[in-house]
Amino acid sequence: DPYANEPQRLPALIVRTQKPMNAEPPKELLVGALLTPNELFYIRNHLPVPQIDPETYRLKVEGEGLRTMELSLEDLKTRFRRHSVVATMQCTGNRRNDFNETSRVVKGLEWDGGSISTATWSGVRLRDVLLAAGLDDEDPNVAHIQFEGLDKDMAETCYGASIEVEKAMDAGGDVLLAFEMNGVPLPPDHGYPLRVVVPGVAGCRSVKWVGKIIASGEESTSFWQQKDYKAFSPSVDWDNVDWNSAPAIQNMPVTSQICEPQRGAVVDDDEVSVKGYAWSGGGQGIIRVDVSADGGETWHTAELQKVPQKRGRGWAWALWEATIPLPKGTKGPLELVCKATDESYNTQPESAAPIWNLRGVNCNSWHRVGVTVQ
Ligand code: MTE
Numbered sequence: 078d079p080y081a082n083e084p085q086r087l088p089a090l091i092v093r094t095q096k097p098m099n100a101e102p103p104k105e106l107l108v109g110a111l112l113t114p115n116e117l118f119y120i121r122n123h124l125p126v127p128q129i130d131p132e133t134y135r136l137k138v139e140g141e142g143l144r145t146m147e148l149s150l151e152d153l154k155t156r157f158r159r160h161s162v163v164a165t166m167q168c169t170g171n172r173r174n175d176f177n178e179t180s181r182v183v184k185g186l187e188w189d190g191g192s193i194s195t196a197t198w199s200g201v202r203l204r205d206v207l208l209a210a211g212l213d214d215e216d217p218n219v220a221h222i223q224f225e226g227l228d229k230d231m232a233e234t235c236y237g238a239s240i241e242v243e244k245a246m247d248a249g250g251d252v253l254l255a256f257e258m259n260g261v262p263l264p265p266d267h268g269y270p271l272r273v274v275v276p277g278v279a280g281c282r283s284v285k286w287v288g289k290i291i292a293s294g295e296e297s298t299s300f301w302q303q304k305d306y307k308a309f310s311p312s313v314d315w316d317n318v319d320w321n322s323a324p325a326i327q328n329m330p331v332t333s334q335i336c337e338p339q340r341g342a343v344v345d346d347d348e349v350s351v352k353g354y355a356w357s358g359g360g361q362g363i364i365r366v367d368v369s370a371d372g373g374e375t376w377h378t379a380e381l382q383k384v385p386q387k388r389g390r391g392w393a394w395a396l397w398e399a400t401i402p403l404p405k406g407t408k409g410p411l412e413l414v415c416k417a418t419d420e421s422y423n424t425q426p427e428s429a430a431p432i433w434n435l436r437g438v439n440c441n442s443w444h445r446v447g448v449t450v451q
Contacts, residue, residue: 079125079231084265087116093186097122098266101191104336108352108396111384112163113194115259120266121168121192123236123301124228127286131270136206136254140292141218143210150256150270156209157201162251163384164276164392165356166283168192169306169326169438172334176437178445179430183437184315190334190444193356195393198274200255203290204246212292214246223291224273224284237299238282240275240327242292249390251276254287276392277360279326281306296325308434315435329358331425332441333366333397333417342448344411348402351379353444354394355417362391365418368399372412373427373443377401379415388420403450413446 080096090100101107102117131150139145148156171192176183186192203222212219222245226236244250253274256263263269268285275282281301296302307323333355338344349370355363363383367376379397386393395417403411416425426432429442 082128083126086120086266090117090120091189091191093188097124098126099186101188102194104189104191104339107191107194108336108354111382111393111396112196112259115196115261115264115267118194118196118258118267119168119192121280122228122266124230126265127227127229129227129270129286134270136271136287137289138206138210139289141294142213142216143292146210148206153201153206153254153256153271157205159199160202160253161197161199162253162274162276162392163195163197163386164251164274165193165195165394166274166280167329167356169279169281169329172332172440172444173437175440175442175444176429176433178428179433181433183433183435185437190336193354193394196258197260198253198255199257199260200253200271200274202248203252203254203273204248206254206290207245207292212246214242218294219292221293221296223293223297224287225289225291226284227286227288235288236284236301237297238284238302239293239297240278240282244275244278244327251390251392277328277358279306279329279358282327305436306438308436308438311431311433313435318435326438330439330441331355331357331361331363331417331419331423333415333425334444335413335415335446338413338446338448340446340448343451344448346403346407346450348400349411349413349448350398350400351413351415352396352398353415354396356394357391357417357419357423360390360392361419361421361423362386362388363395363417364420366395366397367416368401369414370401370403370411373414391420407450409450411448411450413448414443416443
C-alpha cells in the first residue's frame, strides 16, 4: 500500500478522501485565528506523501540558460537570505459545494469552504535561487518556471505545476521556497522538507516536496497544469471541452464565506452574530465585507481583522465579524449573505449559475447560509 506510511492527522479534520488525504478544518475552528495552526491547515494531496531524508535531500535547479545546481537544505539556509511571508493558500475547488445551488453536477472534491488556510511561511526567495543559477529574466526563451514534486503515482509520474517567470522573479511577488510553516519545519503533509509558496495564486501552483525547478519556454506539461485547474463557460461540458482554450488558473478571484452560524443553525430573535473569512488573489487585500440578514436587501459592514500588508501584496485573508440586529418579531427561516470587496474594488457575483464550470473551480458567488430564528 503506497499509503502505508502516511502521517498522523488531527481527528477534528473533516476528511473528504482518505487515500490520498484530502481534509478541511471545521469552519468554526477555521476562523479561530488569523494564522491557522499547522495541524488544522487544510490538506490537499493528489498522491501518497513521499518520505524524504533531509540529509540526502537535494533541490535540482536547471533549464534554459541556467547553470545546473543541486542544493542541500543547508545550502539553502546558509547561502541565501531568509525571508518570511504571511500568505493564504486556497484550493481552486474551495466552496465547490456551493455550485450545488445550481443543481448542475460538477466533478471534484466536495469542499465545503474549508480548503483555505493561512500561515507565516519562511524560507528563501525563489528569485534569489534562480539568480544564483544565472537566470536572465530578459531571456526571451524563458517564460515559465516549472516545479516537480517528489510525490509520484504508480507510473512514476510526479505532481507538477508552473508559474510565469515574471511572478517568479518579481521581488514584490514574494514567491518562496519555504522550509518553515508558522515557525516550525514544514509538516510532512505540507511539503517537508521544502515547498514552493506562490502568494496570491491558486494553491495548486505551490508545489510541495519540491525536487526540481526548471526554467523553460513552456508551462509544466503536467495534467494539473494542462487540464485540471482551468475554468470554462457554463455552456462547456465534458462532451465539448477543449482544454487548450483556457489558461491555467493562477491568481484567484475575490471570495468570502460565512463560517458562523452554519447552515441549518437555530438563532435568537434579537440579533445575529456572523463570522467568516474573505480573501482575494493577486495580492489584492480585502477592504470591506458586507453582510445581510435579509437575503441581500440591506447590508451591514463587518469589522475586519487582518495582518498589515502593503497594497498589491495583500497575500493574507481577512477574518471578519458583524452583529446584525433583527427586526422585532422576526421568526422562522432567514438567509444570511456575505460578499467581499478587494482593494481593486473587485467584488463577488450574486449567484453561482453564471460562473458554473464543469470542474467546479473558482466558486466565489455571494455566500448564503439559511438559518432559523426562534
Ligand atoms: N504539491 C505536490 N507535490 N502534490 C500535491 O498533491 N497539491 C496542490 C499543492 N501542491 C499538491 C502540491 C494543491 S491542489 C493545493 S490546493 C496545495 O498544494 C495544498 O497545500 P496544503 O496541502 O499544504 O494545504
